Each structure stands twice: as structure tokens, then as C-alpha cells.
Amino acid sequence: MSYTSEQISFIERATERISENPISRLGAITKSTLERNNFVIDAHCHIFDSDCINVSYLATRMISGAPEALKSWVWRLITGEKMGYEKNILSHLELLENLYKNPDLIPDENVDKFIERIETELNSMEVELKTYDNKSTSVFPKRELIIRYRNIIRLLSTKRMSDVYVTFRDRYAINNVINNAYDTDKELVTIVLGMDLNSGWKGSINKSNSQQNDELGKLPQAYPVIPFLPIDPRRADDEGEGNLYNLFLKAFDVDFPSFFGVKCYPSLGYLPSDSRLKPIFEICEKKRIPVLTHCGGESVSTFQNPIIVNRNGIEESISLRPRAARARYLNEPREWLEVLRTHKDLKLCLGHFGSGGAWEDPEDVRAHRIPTIFKMMEEFNVYADFSFNLESQKATDNFINKLTQKNWEGELMRDRTLFGTDFWVILPMSNLNLDQANFIKKIGGLRDNLTNTNILKYLGIDNILNHSKQIENAST
Ligand SMILES: [Zn+2]
Known part of the structure; x- marks a missing residue:
């Protein structure tokens, strides 16, 4: 050639x-x-x-990184909606395929709005968690995930x-x-x-x-x-x-x-x-x-x-x-x-x-x-x-x-x-x-x-x- x-x-x-x-x-x-x-x-x-990526990228990262037990929780975080039963049985990869096929599943917003919404959602999830027993082991991964996501958001928002x-x-x-x-x-x-x-x-x-x-x-x-x-x-x-x-x-x-x-x-x-x-x-x-x-x-x-x-x-x-x-x-x-x-x-x-x-x-x-x-x-x-x-x-x-x-x-x-x-x-x-x-x-x-x-x-x-x-x- x-x-x-x-x-x-x-x-x-x-x-x-x-x-x-x-x-x-x-x-x-x-x-x-x-x-x-x-x-x-x-x-x-x-x-x-956050200005080097878009909402789909961030959503993709969050879904592929979600622990199996917290999939539905991460889904709610991203889409703002509860995950229906039919999605609850999907694997990570299948959820991701859904997202690639139907980008409309993620609300049409810019990355700043998306981050803002996730922050609000994290706040209300944190309030929800407080009503549980602090020592409950099933609550711990959620708490840990909230901390990680907050750190990521703080990082990205520096622009x-x-x-x-x-x-x-x-x-x-x-x-x-x-x-x-x-x-x-x-x-x-x-x-x-x-x-x-x-x-x-x-x-x-x-x-x-x-x-x-x-x-x-x-x-x-x-x-x-x-x-x-x-x-x-x-x-x-x-x-x-x-x-x-x-x-x-x-x-x-x-x-x-x-x-x-x-x-x-x-x-x-x-x-x-x-x-x-x-x-x-x-x-x-x-x-x-x-x-x-x-x-x-x-x-x-x-x-x-x-x-x-x-x-x-x-x-x-x-x-x-x-x-x-x-x-x-x-x-x-x-x-x-x-x-x-x-x-x-x-x-x-x-x-x-x-x-x-x-x-x-x-x-x-x-x-x-x-x-x-x-x-x-x-x-x-x-x-x-x-x-x-x-x-x-x-x-x-x-x-x-x-x-x-x-x-x-x-x-x-x-x-x-x-x-x-x-x-x-x-x-x-x-x-x-x-x-x-x-x-x-x-x-x-x-x-x-x-x-x-x-x-x-x-x-x-x-x-x-x-x-x-x-x-x-x-x-x-
Ligand atoms: Zn890399």
C-alpha cells in the first residue's frame, strides 16, 4: 500500500x-x-x-461499575426512575446494551445537569439509609458507593x-x-x-x-x-x-x-x-x-x-x-x-x-x-x-x-x-x-x-x- x-x-x-x-x-x-x-x-x-465526557459516558461507567446487589439502585441514580422488574433480571452487560440501544433511557440533559441531579439523588438516598440500622451489613455497600460517587462527582465538577x-x-x-x-x-x-x-x-x-x-x-x-x-x-x-x-x-x-x-x-x-x-x-x-x-x-x-x-x-x-x-x-x-x-x-x-x-x-x-x-x-x-x-x-x-x-x-x-x-x-x-x-x-x-x-x-x-x-x- x-x-x-x-x-x-x-x-x-x-x-x-x-x-x-x-x-x-x-x-x-x-x-x-x-x-x-x-x-x-x-x-x-x-x-x-466533566467537560471532557458526556452523560452517556458517565452513565456507562456507573452501570458497568455497579455491584450486582446495587444494580437497581444505580439505575435509579442514573435515570431518576425505579428499575422495573423486567430490568431487574438483566445482567450488567445487558443493561449496558439497553443503554447503547436506547440512549433515550437517560434523561436528555447536559453533563452539569446530570451531575446536579445525581447529587440530589445521592442526598435523598443518604437520608433513606439513615432510617436503617447503621450496623446492618447490607447497608454498608450502599454507604461506600455513595462516598465513591460523591468523590467522582467532586473530581469531575472541577472542570x-x-x-x-x-x-x-x-x-x-x-x-x-x-x-x-x-x-x-x-x-x-x-x-x-x-x-x-x-x-x-x-x-x-x-x-x-x-x-x-x-x-x-x-x-x-x-x-x-x-x-x-x-x-x-x-x-x-x-x-x-x-x-x-x-x-x-x-x-x-x-x-x-x-x-x-x-x-x-x-x-x-x-x-x-x-x-x-x-x-x-x-x-x-x-x-x-x-x-x-x-x-x-x-x-x-x-x-x-x-x-x-x-x-x-x-x-x-x-x-x-x-x-x-x-x-x-x-x-x-x-x-x-x-x-x-x-x-x-x-x-x-x-x-x-x-x-x-x-x-x-x-x-x-x-x-x-x-x-x-x-x-x-x-x-x-x-x-x-x-x-x-x-x-x-x-x-x-x-x-x-x-x-x-x-x-x-x-x-x-x-x-x-x-x-x-x-x-x-x-x-x-x-x-x-x-x-x-x-x-x-x-x-x-x-x-x-x-x-x-x-x-x-x-x-x-x-x-x-x-x-x-x-x-x-x-x-x-
Ligand atoms: Zn484507561
Whole structure:
């Protein structure tokens, strides 16, 4: 397949305007934090606020995160109405399918109104709870859920990604968890991933993609963060500054690089083998820009049915049923094989390591992803983060069993697995500080591999200490 003239000129400009040294793309604060060499990294974190999402996104997150026993309660919270008997028997996934099929189930309102209504609803639920016995165990999960939802709402309502980041840093970050448990004074570095919901969700988001990128790209000026640019091949068809190639050139320009890596979310409606992404991956390989893709559950996807995608420039229609199957198809790790075969030096991280479900149950529809990922790790520069899955005890235990095995799989994992939380997306279903503390305790001596050395290797900056020593020597 040959490139268009627009793509050729992008490759020429990118070759000229983007540095090959990843260290040069780090913000000064991030760089000095890394150089002090007393840090831990969260490799998978989101700090989008209420203006970066819409009501459907928030509702989707709340439903997929609702404990089984509190499904009807969460439904009432979202729709403002009691869940009828016929919905009471539906599983989470079926409820979600209902929501995707009938978006009208959620009152037509903007995200501020939605949040306001949820707050009122939470207040009245709290009053209801007070009439129960405080010690009743069945009441406890509701109380806990009210606290979590309040925290999420407070976070989102700030409307500034930097505020969301600060709350994360102060209240949920892994360095605090480790420092409390081991009496250390580790600093925090965070990989923050952008999300481009606008392309997949018909422009329903308040802050434009460019606005979000500007905000995210400026964060390293104030905090030790490493931002990843969300990309979507459909933006290659846009004109002007919103055009995929222009966005990319601006984000990584040698004079003022604001981003470090690239984030993909295929289930929003595209394949990694999309011909419009080829020049991007070519530059990522050449300029050592790491790529991270969603490779987990399918709660979030495009509304399209069938989904029309581009595979190597040829249109393909994906009409699997239900919606979750279509989304799963796009998220399959095998869809990356072709990209990896063409770009052997490309660094790719498969977010969520196939999904929590895959780690929980060998019969899960995503379980086959785990051996596929092992093969990819063996053959290519593939890494995987275990983010989001920390909330599942079973997935975590199975993961740690494999991680500590004395065989080739264990060895690969100890070398290629990254620690990440998936903050704030994980908050509805996790007592995050507790889950992180348990995880860190269970991985014991491998803590350094997962929160430090493997992540530096994936980012291509494991030479950072030597690099700064060389500069020091040269200047003295
Ligand atoms: Zn995520």
C-alpha cells in the first residue's frame, strides 16, 4: 500500500521536526524527578473532567461499575426512575446494551445537569439509609458507593484536568500507598492518557479535542506527568489544526514537545491496521514514541452498527451481535500483529493485559488474549499494564501466580508488565487505596520491576541516569 501525497509530506516534516531522543520530550519537572531516582510510576491514569465526557459516558461507567446487589439502585441514580422488574433480571452487560440501544433511557440533559441531579439523588438516598440500622451489613455497600460517587462527582465538577490530577496525586497515588506501608519517601511520576471521545461519539463533548490536548500538553510544565496524545484515524480526514497529522506534528515538535506517547482506543470505531495510521506508526517507531492501546473490557465503544472500519485501506463492515462483540473484535490484541511485523522496533503497551475477565476466568470470552499477548511479548517490543484489574481479587491473584512462576511466562511478565491504576475510571468499583496496598504487598520484591524499571524501558528512557551524568561530565 502506498502513501498519499499528504502522508508523504507528513512523514517528511515529522522526520525533520521530531527528535529521536525520548528524554528530550520530558518536561523539566518530570526529568528532575526521574533524575533524583527515588520515584514510582503509575503507567495508566486518566484525568479528564466533566467537560471532557458526556452523560452517556458517565452513565456507562456507573452501570458497568455497579455491584450486582446495587444494580437497581444505580439505575435509579442514573435515570431518576425505579428499575422495573423486567430490568431487574438483566445482567450488567445487558443493561449496558439497553443503554447503547436506547440512549433515550437517560434523561436528555447536559453533563452539569446530570451531575446536579445525581447529587440530589445521592442526598435523598443518604437520608433513606439513615432510617436503617447503621450496623446492618447490607447497608454498608450502599454507604461506600455513595462516598465513591460523591468523590467522582467532586473530581469531575472541577472542570480542570490539573485539579483532577492534584486530587489524584494527593488522595490516590501509588507513592503515598507505598510510603505509608514501607516508610519510604518515593516521589510520583504519572503517565496521563488522553481520550478522544468526540470522534467516536459524534461531537457531543463540551471541550474540543484540541482544547483537551492543550490542557493535557501543558501539565508537564507544572507536574511530573508524561502525557499521551489520543489519536483516531478518522481525524486524518479533518482539515486544519484538528487534522490527525497536524495534531501529531504539533504535539511532538522538537522546539516545544508537549506529548511523550500515543494512546489508541480501537473500540471507539477503528482498527490499528487503518491505512491512515500507517504513517503515524512509522514515525512512532523511527522517533521512539511509545504507543498504548486499550486491550480490556468493552463497556465503552462506538454506537455505530455495523461498524465500518478501514483495514489496510479496504473497507470492512463489522456486524457481530451484540454490541459488546463488535467492540471486543476491535480491541483484540491480534489486530496489532501486522503493525508490529512492519515496525519491529515499535514499543506497544496493551492496556489492561487483555482485561480483568480474561485473568479471572479461563472460560471468559477474552481469556485467549493472555497466551496471544505472551507470544507478542516474546516476538516484539510488547508490554502490558495490569490497570483496572486491581479491583478484582481473583484476577489479581491469578496474575500474581503467573508473575512469580519460575518459567518463561513468569520471566516475560517480570520484564514486561507495568503497574497502572486506570484512575478515575476505576473509582466506582474499587476502594483504590486498599486495592493498591494489597497489590503492592502481594507482588513483594517485584515492586521495582512493575512500578519503575519496566516502565522506563517501555518509555525508552531507562538510560536517563547515564544520560544526565554524561551531560554533567561534559559541562565540567
Ligand atoms: Zn484507561
